[in-house]
Amino acid sequence: MKSTLEPQEGNKVKLSIAVDEAEFEADIDAAFKRIAREVRLPGFRPGKAPRKVLEARIGLEAARGEAFEQAVPKYYLEAVEEHDVDVIAQPEFDITAGQEGGDVAFDAVVEIRPEITVGGYDSLRVTIPSPDVDPSEIDDRIDRLRESFAELESVERPAQTGDNVTIDIAGSREGEAIDGLTADDYLYEVGSATIVPELDEKLVGAKVDDVVEFTADHPLPDEDPVDFKVVVKAIKEKVLPEADDAFAAEASEFETIDELRADLETRFGMVKKVQASMAVQQKTAEALADLVTDEVPEALVSQEMQQRLEDLAMRLQAQGVGIEQYLAQTGQDQEAFVGELRESAAQGVKVDLALRAVAVAEGLEVSDDELEDEYAAVAERVGQKTAQVRKQLERNGQVSAVRSDLRTRKALEWLTEHVELVDEGGNTIDRDSLVVAPEPSEDDGPEAEAPEATTEDE
Incomplete structure (x- = not known):
């Protein structure tokens, strides 16, 4: 088999594929074997009739048509892999030679994932909730506690x-x-x-x-x-009771109101740091999507919508709820639900394309060791051996997709490390302030050193 790649208009490419007659003969022979399993001939068990007998009975044309139906997609996928084409839709085939005999040739025109550029990604500024605890927030929490003792x-x-x-x-x-x-x-x-x-x-x-x-x-x-x-x-x-030591002793395990306030500040501070850390990636992705001015392909949006719908259906199924029940419970009509789903899917596609662009611009690559680590992580999740997962992904031609997903993940990590973080008031947030210090274990003695804090991205 030989193949060539030619760009087309509308974010498409044309793969021209040629298969010589000798190679295609093996596909015709395989077609006769499949036909033999379904055709009953006197004197032969199913699947045992020789090709010559079948050819005499049904003709070569039927088997050649069967061979085209089965072999063309196979040769197409081989060409896609050979040229590393990132297809996003079903191809349109055009048989150009060999339908009646001789060498086989056909074209496959298919839409591919576009490569875009995003300007300004290296100077993004995102707003996240402040990780700092305001004294008034502790006052509010103490007041809510006082309310329960009112x-x-x-x-x-x-x-x-x-x-x-x-x-x-x-x-x-x-x-x-x-x-x-x-x-x-x-x-x-x-x-x-x-x-x-x-x-x-x-x-x-x-x-x-x-x-x-x-x-x-x-x-x-x-x-x-x-x-x-x-x-x-x-x-x-x-x-309400006075916020004093007597109240603290009655409402908590602490003897003084200062100890109660300190504990609330510590626990609430941890929550705020976690919330702020989680917002970094989400807000960064949203800001990145806003930089995308290209029209995103409908094929990608449809795929993303389908994936999100399947994910939602699986989560609801685990709770014994169907999509129609979910819409009724949330007060949404189907049209509004589909509209919101399409909007979020289009946003997701923009983020994905932009992250791929960042990976290219920053030269982010995935090493073989990182790929192997991903195989191991997948293997642990599905309860298989790493070698099994690797073999299955290689057999299904999914290694490139896994490597691509890892690149986009690295691009998001790179962005979250470089974006400017500010709170709602426009004040710059130091990344170190997002670090949640680990709680000391019971085995740690008074002389034990606190482990060195690291950020999630390290």
Whole structure:
């Protein structure tokens, strides 16, 4: 087999493939063997009829057609591998010679992954959540803890947001009470908006024994409006304990409020560092996609959509939920869901193409050792030996794809190491501030040295 590669318009290439008659004869012979397994001839068991007998009975033309159907895709894939063509769609075949006899020749026109350039990738600036803990954030967390220890005390004043009121509430439509919207001595927090927003509006400023009446939309969609009658029977305000040592001792394992604050700051600080670190890659990818001005191929977008849909279906299946149930539970219609899926898929394609461009621009390559490490990682995930995984990938012609994925991964790592990081206020973030210090183990004595901190990218 011989093949040549020729660029075409529209991000396509043409592979011209020629197979001499002697080589194609083996494909014709294989076609006769396949036909023999399906044709029943007197005196021969299935699959045992000689080629000469079959050729005399059905003719050479049928076997040659069968050979073309099976051999053309095979020779095409060999040419793709020979020229290292990164195809992204199904080819269009055109048989140019050999349909009736002699040497075989055909063309295959196929769309390939475009190679793009992205300007400005080396000076990206991304905004991520600050990894630093603001004292007000600790105050808020302590206040939420105080809320859980709050006591309710009756007050003589009108109700305010945050108060707890005891009410009789009656929801009705045309005089008929509605189940779930009628209750006596119901304790309700003003401002919680857990029934209808109008209830909170009417309760603010209300006094004990006041009766408020109003009409509001039903809490459930597609239901008719509801008439409400509410009687205010008691008003109580929350009294929070003082944020002092006594509170700390009651609400935690710490004896002082300073110790409690220090622990909250440490734990919340770890969470913020992790959140900020996770945002680096996501925000970097988003910023990189914004640099792509080329139109992305529809074939790649469709493939990405299909992959994301399959991933979602598998996750939902593990929970015993189907796509239709998921859409119903999330309140999405199919058209909006497909639109969002297409948008996110197109974004993903842009990121992938841009990362490939960065890898080329920065000369990032994947060594054989790194490839072997990837085989080992895959083998561990699927519970096979590394040699088995390597052999299977080589047999399926997927080694180039694995190497390419590793290159894009390295490109993203390179970018996350070089982008400028700022917080919401535009302040520069030092990468060292994203490092989460390891907790000392129980075996570490007081003289044990803390291990040297490293970033995730090292």
